[in-house]
Amino acid sequence: MKIDLILRHEDFLAKHGRGRTAIVIDVLRATTSIVTAIMNGVSSIVPVMTSEEAFRMREKHGYLLAGEENGLMIQGFDFGNSPLEFERNRVKGKTLVLCTSNGTKAIVKASAAEEVVLASFLNASSVAASAARLGRDVVILCAGTIGQESLEDTVCGGMIADALGGELSPNALEARRLFLKHKDDVLNCLRDSFHGQDLIKLGFAKDLEYASQVDKTDVLPVLDENGTIVGKKFERGET
Numbered sequence: 001m002k003i004d005l006i007l008r009h010e011d012f013l014a015k016h017g018r019g020r021t022a023i024v025i026d027v028l029r030a031t032t033s034i035v036t037a038i039m040n041g042v043s044s045i046v047p048v049m050t051s052e053e054a055f056r057m058r059e060k061h062g063y064l065l066a067g068e069e070n071g072l073m074i075q076g077f078d079f080g081n082s083p084l085e086f087e088r089n090r091v092k093g094k095t096l097v098l099c100t101s102n103g104t105k106a107i108v109k110a111s112a113a114e115e116v117v118l119a120s121f122l123n124a125s126s127v128a129a130s131a132a133r134l135g136r137d138v139v140i141l142c143a144g145t146i147g148q149e150s151l152e153d154t155v156c157g158g159m160i161a162d163a164l165g166g167e168l169s170p171n172a173l174e175a176r177r178l179f180l181k182h183k184d185d186v187l188n189c190l191r192d193s194f195h196g197q198d199l200i201k202l203g204f205a206k207d208l209e210y211a212s213q214v215d216k217t218d219v220l221p222v223l224d225e226n227g228t229i230v231g232k233k234f235e236r237g238e239t
């Protein structure tokens with residue numbers, strides 16, 4: 001199995017997904033929030049590239065809107081993008097439309113792949129195990145932060161590359177090296193990151209504590225044939 005890793009969504013082309021399983025990562029905070037909403041019973045999540053698209057979907061379907069600009073809730077939306085907002089009593093059985101600066105752009109682009117699974121530290125080992133079970137070559141797509149590589153996404157990608165093993169590309173090898181350096185202190189890795197420091201300044205320090213939890217769940221958010229995110233669960237015993 002060949003494992004490639006792309007450091008920011010701006011570098012992802014459709015050819016990178018062809019015949020592969022794509023694992024999309026945006027630790028702070030899009031994929032962490034998606035995993036949390038699915039743990040709390042959301043019915044589905046529609047990732048979009050622009051807030052205009054989100055408002056159109058509310059008008060047409062009455063869906064709830066979630067998302068951020070510069071880390072803060074988009075005006076007129078129902079939720080921002082803090083994982084702590086996606087509580088069971090607010091999201092159970094609902095459909096959300098999600099619009100974020102980097103994460104949802106990466107997810108929409110990755111839909112060129114055979115299968116798309118979303119990862120964060122919360123579900124990293126289950127994602128790796130499910131990708132291994134699928135047996136296809138893998139491309140790990142880190143969302144990055146406004147065109148920059150992001151430490152937190154690369155370290156999470158390195159954790160998954162380490163778990164998958166196989167033939168790692170130079171980027172995947174470098175990401176694994178970073179993971180081995182930070183694996184015993186993920187919270188401080190998030191606090192040291194460029195976007196982590198922004199979020200702390202905005203008052204979201206608790207989001208970093210929450211996002212730094214490793215393997216809290218077996219939830220597997222995947223993209224269905226309509227480009228909508230739905231939840232699957234990784235069944236350990238199954239072959």
Ligand code: MLT
Nearest residue numbers: 028029030100101102103
């Ligand atoms: C992103 O997509 O860039 C992030 O999820 C933004 C954030 O939630 O701070």
